[in-house]
Amino acid sequence: MTSVTITVNGQSRSGDVEGRTLLSTFLRDQLTLTGTHVGCDTSQCGACVVHVDGEAVKACSVLAADVDGAEITTIEGMANADGSLGVIQQAFQDHHGLQCGFCTPGMVMSAAALLKENPKPTEAEVRHYLEGNICRCTGYHNIVKAIMAASGQDVAPPMAAE
Amino acid sequence: MPKDGGIGASSKRREDVRFLTGRGRYTDDINLNNQTYAWFLRSEVAHGTINAIDTSAAEAMDGVVKVFTARDFEGVGGVPCGWQVTDRFGNPMKEPKHPVLAEGKVRHVGDPIAVVVAESEAQARDAAEAIAVDITELPAVMDMKAALADGATKVHDDLDDNLCYDWGFVEENREAVDAAIAEAAHVTTLELTNNRLVANPMEPRVAVGDFNPGTEDYTLYTTSQNPHVIRLLMGAFVLGIPEHKLRVIAPDVGGGFGSKIYHYAEEAFVTFASAQVRRPVKWTSTRSEAFISDAHGRDHVTKIELAMDADHNFTALRCDTYANMGAYLSTFAPSIPTWLHGTLLAGNYRTPLIYTNVKAVFTTTTPVDAYRGAGRPEATFQLERVIDKAARELGVDPAELRRKNFIKPEEFPYQTPVAVVYDTGNYHATLDKGLEMAGVDTFEARCAESAANGKLRGLGIAHFIEACGIAPSNLVGQLGARAGLYESATVRVNATGSISVMTGSHSHGQGHETAFPQVVAEMLGIDEGMVEVVHGDTANTPMGMGTYGSRSIAVGGSAMVRATEKIINKAKKIAAHLLEASEADIELADGQFSVAGTDKSVAWGDVTLAAYVPHNYPLEDIEPGLEETAFYDPSNFTYPSGAYICEVEVDPDTGKVEVLGFTAADDFGNVINPMIVEGQVHGGVAQGIGQALLENCAYDENGQLLSGSYMDYTMPRADDLPMFEVDHSCITPCTHNPLGVKGCGEAGAIGSPPAVVNAVIDALHRGGHTHVTHIDMPLTPSRVWAAINGQ
Ligand code: FES
Numbered sequence: 037m038t039s040v041t042i043t044v045n046g047q048s049r050s051g052d053v054e055g056r057t058l059l060s061t062f063l064r065d066q067l068t069l070t071g072t073h074v075g076c077d078t079s080q081c082g083a084c085v086v087h088v089d090g091e092a093v094k095a096c097s098v099l100a101a102d103v104d105g106a107e108i109t110t111i112e113g114m115a116n117a118d119g120s121l122g123v124i125q126q127a128f129q130d131h132h133g134l135q136c137g138f139c140t141p142g143m144v145m146s147a148a149a150l151l152k153e154n155p156k157p158t159e160a161e162v163r164h165y166l167e168g169n170i171c172r173c174t175g176y177h178n179i180v181k182a183i184m185a186a187s188g189q190d191v192a193p194p195m196a197a198e
Numbered sequence: 199m200p201k202d203g204g205i206g207a208s209s210k211r212r213e214d215v216r217f218l219t220g221r222g223r224y225t226d227d228i229n230l231n232n233q234t235y236a237w238f239l240r241s242e243v244a245h246g247t248i249n250a251i252d253t254s255a256a257e258a259m260d261g262v263v264k265v266f267t268a269r270d271f272e273g274v275g276g277v278p279c280g281w282q283v284t285d286r287f288g289n290p291m292k293e294p295k296h297p298v299l300a301e302g303k304v305r306h307v308g309d310p311i312a313v314v315v316a317e318s319e320a321q322a323r324d325a326a327e328a329i330a331v332d333i334t335e336l337p338a339v340m341d342m343k344a345a346l347a348d349g350a351t352k353v354h355d356d357l358d359d360n361l362c363y364d365w366g367f368v369e370e371n372r373e374a375v376d377a378a379i380a381e382a383a384h385v386t387t388l389e390l391t392n393n394r395l396v397a398n399p400m401e402p403r404v405a406v407g408d409f410n411p412g413t414e415d416y417t418l419y420t421t422s423q424n425p426h427v428i429r430l431l432m433g434a435f436v437l438g439i440p441e442h443k444l445r446v447i448a449p450d451v452g453g454g455f456g457s458k459i460y461h462y463a464e465e466a467f468v469t470f471a472s473a474q475v476r477r478p479v480k481w482t483s484t485r486s487e488a489f490i491s492d493a494h495g496r497d498h499v500t501k502i503e504l505a506m507d508a509d510h511n512f513t514a515l516r517c518d519t520y521a522n523m524g525a526y527l528s529t530f531a532p533s534i535p536t537w538l539h540g541t542l543l544a545g546n547y548r549t550p551l552i553y554t555n556v557k558a559v560f561t562t563t564t565p566v567d568a569y570r571g572a573g574r575p576e577a578t579f580q581l582e583r584v585i586d587k588a589a590r591e592l593g594v595d596p597a598e599l600r601r602k603n604f605i606k607p608e609e610f611p612y613q614t615p616v617a618v619v620y621d622t623g624n625y626h627a628t629l630d631k632g633l634e635m636a637g638v639d640t641f642e643a644r645c646a647e648s649a650a651n652g653k654l655r656g657l658g659i660a661h662f663i664e665a666c667g668i669a670p671s672n673l674v675g676q677l678g679a680r681a682g683l684y685e686s687a688t689v690r691v692n693a694t695g696s697i698s699v700m701t702g703s704h705s706h707g708q709g710h711e712t713a714f715p716q717v718v719a720e721m722l723g724i725d726e727g728m729v730e731v732v733h734g735d736t737a738n739t740p741m742g743m744g745t746y747g748s749r750s751i752a753v754g755g756s757a758m759v760r761a762t763e764k765i766i767n768k769a770k771k772i773a774a775h776l777l778e779a780s781e782a783d784i785e786l787a788d789g790q791f792s793v794a795g796t797d798k799s800v801a802w803g804d805v806t807l808a809a810y811v812p813h814n815y816p817l818e819d820i821e822p823g824l825e826e827t828a829f830y831d832p833s834n835f836t837y838p839s840g841a842y843i844c845e846v847e848v849d850p851d852t853g854k855v856e857v858l859g860f861t862a863a864d865d866f867g868n869v870i871n872p873m874i875v876e877g878q879v880h881g882g883v884a885q886g887i888g889q890a891l892l893e894n895c896a897y898d899e900n901g902q903l904l905s906g907s908y909m910d911y912t913m914p915r916a917d918d919l920p921m922f923e924v925d926h927s928c929i930t931p932c933t934h935n936p937l938g939v940k941g942c943g944e945a946g947a948i949g950s951p952p953a954v955v956n957a958v959i960d961a962l963h964r965g966g967h968t969h970v971t972h973i974d975m976p977l978t979p980s981r982v983w984a985a986i987n988g989q
Pocket residue numbers: 073074075076077078079080081082083084085094095096097
């Protein structure tokens with residue numbers, strides 16, 4: 037067992053982990069931050085994306101012991117200080133960018149990383165960036181729209197009845 | 199003006215807030231005090247005899263609580279099948295036992311042999327690796343036709359052969375269809391495979407069993423689309439636990455697409471094991487495990503023949519299908535290639551004579567069951583492909599050939615030759631709408647652009663029908679269902695006027711928490727924020743059949759309407775008393791009860807308060823309280839339909855297909871929340887494009903799964919797909935449910951695969967590769983390239 041201390045969403049948290057314990061397991065099982073999801077065991081689906089020292093990282097591909105001392109942001113840390121939805125989260129709700137919600141934490145974390153490095157991406161750039169995030173529900177249409185909208189670009193609102 | 203609430207409004211989803219902030223509560227987020235962890239040791243071979251299982255080393259390992267094998271399940275039932283098909287000779291299908299843990303034989307890669315329950319998941323996994331299993335491998339049974347040959351290796355030794363059933367429908371039409379085909383002016387024949395798929399909801403299955411030694415009650419938390427069905431199947435058939443001692447909770451569920459309908463061995467295991475070890479037992483599937491243990495979908499091999507007269511009117515259709523059941527019968531497996539497939543073979547057309555023969559076959563593969571659409575995609579694919587091929591052979595426009603044979607708008611209700619009666623539809627309208635939206639009049643110009651870049655552009659049309667909302671219980675009972683297919687709702691009005699709706703439907707992404715309140719709020723004229731939906735827990739919802747078959751709003755919504763009508767009736771009696779008026783004069787609008795023709799009124803909240811504080815109340819006539827339950831059993835299926843149009847570009851040098859545009863013009867009847875409906879279509883279309891171009895569940899000849907992870911099974915990703923053009927403005931309301939709704943959950947996955955394949959064939963023909971008449975899905979670059987190059 038190794039002792040690990042990380043700063044998660046601004047709070048210092050510690051725990052003892054086995055050498056093989058993944059960051060995703062540590063977050064979910066020991067720190068009870070269950071917003072980070074695990075959808076695969078081959079680092080393909082992106083449901084587990086978190087930010088480690090400002091970079092988007094698949095938490096299932098990192099050992100907890102290796103991030104000792106890191107600053108980590110998870111989906112639980114993405115709302116505004118007053119608890120309201122952050123810009124990307126709000127855009128996902130406004131544009132119906134989620135259905136079952138399982139891929140959503142990873143999608144939001146990836147979108148945040150994308151917009152940090154490319155504040156006004158094209159649709160093609162958004163689609164390309166999401167290569168590592170699988171969603172089975174939405175067909176990506178509304179996820180792409182949500183991210184474009186979160187970047188301040190014009191997209192049509194969801195269709196409303198007459 | 200867009201509505202800002204009620205029926206027809208694109209209300210934002212209230213459930214999103216918890217999902218977007220990491221506060222959802224999925225089954226794997228549940229950890230119980232003193233919980234143990236289960237790890238399944240699964241067969242690595244497709245077929246074999248188990249000679250011995252030595253668990254002694256595993257039992258001695260750190261943290262191990264108990265190791266289970268089939269021996270611990272003596273006296274426990276097998277995993278039951280929920281549908282019995284009768285073959286064309288009047289005999290019941292063959293129904294081999296599906297043990298919770300393998301008894302003496304393993305029959306597919308992934309068949310569970312033993313389970314370790316330990317203090318941690320890591321310890322359980324380590325110990326499972328220490329179990330020694332001595333297996334004599336037997337030949338795998340993979341090819342369906344070979345599996346039916348004389349002398350083929352049997353999957354189940356106690357059966358005569360590998361044939362589950364040989365089904366004919368409509369059996370009386372068999373000879374007439376053959377005669378019509380023999381006499382026809384033109385017959386188009388197509389042999390095709392509907393590729394095996396894995397549903398792959400992003401949340402893997404999870405089950406937590408919790409036996410309470412004090413009360414002897416069991417609770418199962420599980421990733422299910424239908425907790426009551428699991429309670430019934432597992433309680434009554436596997437473990438013998440009566441319903442009142444068994445609570446099944448399906449909390450937030452991360453997608454299902456059919457794969458979470460069925461009762462699985464792992465659910466029975468954790469429930470049973472929890473009582474044995476007197477502690478909660480949790481199992482979380484890995485994705486690798488999901489690929490070999492979640493029921494697969496599709497896997498039909500079909501020959502279809504379409505006969506036409508000299509005027510190109512369809513005169514007869516014959517379909518011969520081999521349907522893969524896998525090693526055991528999953529919950530609804532036998533119904534998929536039969537009743538959910540054969541009854542849809544009329545499609546949108548006036549074909550007078552139809553016969554289908556289906557041979558269901560046991561193989562040494564993971565069980566196969568419903569996946570989004572279930573039988574209807576298979577029917578639609580064959581039909582829409584063979585019609586396209588016919589149009590090409592006859593040299594006519596594929597849209598025209600369809601129009602010519604469409605059931606006409608004035609012909610509804612329409613009795614098909616395959617038992618079902620379509621209540622409403624207007625296929626000409628949806629086809630016209632789809633073609634217009636897809637910009638077919640400027641398509642030739644786009645072809646020229648592609649040609650200038652060395653690419654081939656193609657346009658594919660498909661028009662589908664599906665039967666949803668399954669369905670009248672007495673009818674499905676006759677067809678072999680071992681369950682009723684009604685839905686239930688309890689509308690509980692609280693004293694201050696807020697409402698809890700307890701529904702037997704289950705949301706795993708469909709947005710019930712938002713859409714259902716829109717209906718109740720509209721009926722009562724109150725704010726939808728006052729209505730909350732409760733679902734997914736057998737302890738606090740009435741017995742319901744759950745969500746699949748696009749049935750939630752059509753059947754579950756109808757139950758909710760009926761219960762709300764009862765509420766309104768009773769509330770009017772209370773209002774009449776409070777207003778000292780006759781009940782017949784009471785009107786309800788905008789949350790106010792008023793006396794017709796007067797200015798006397800009483801607010802919703804005053805009536806609800808009177809129901810629970812009945813000081814001034816007609817106690818001699820009605821009981822206090824305001825809570826009503828309704829069970830709704832539909833009188834027919836619903837029949838959504840639509841035109842799906844796909845535009846592709848094929849690179850003839852590499853065979854790569856790019857989907858450039860996809861249009862869906864659907865008739866879903868009335869629509870409650872357009873935003874949610876469109877999202878359902880997007881997701882379904884993405885899965886259909888996935889089936890057509892990317893996804894394939896492939897085994898080698900030894901029964902090893904070749905596509906057992908996301909490294910090998912090609913899930914559609916964001917950059918594989920275009921933006922979709924979707925429309926649902928062609929509306930012919932369903933005539934037999936109170937909302938006039940038809941359901942939209944599966945349409946996208948049903949209509950899209952033939953549209954995509956038709957588009958690719960069109961592109962190849964336009965490029966001069968006229969020798970290509972069909973390519974089996976998925977249309978990967980290598981398959982398309984091989985077809986172009988005659989290989
Ligand atoms: S769980 Fe990390 S990529 Fe799938």
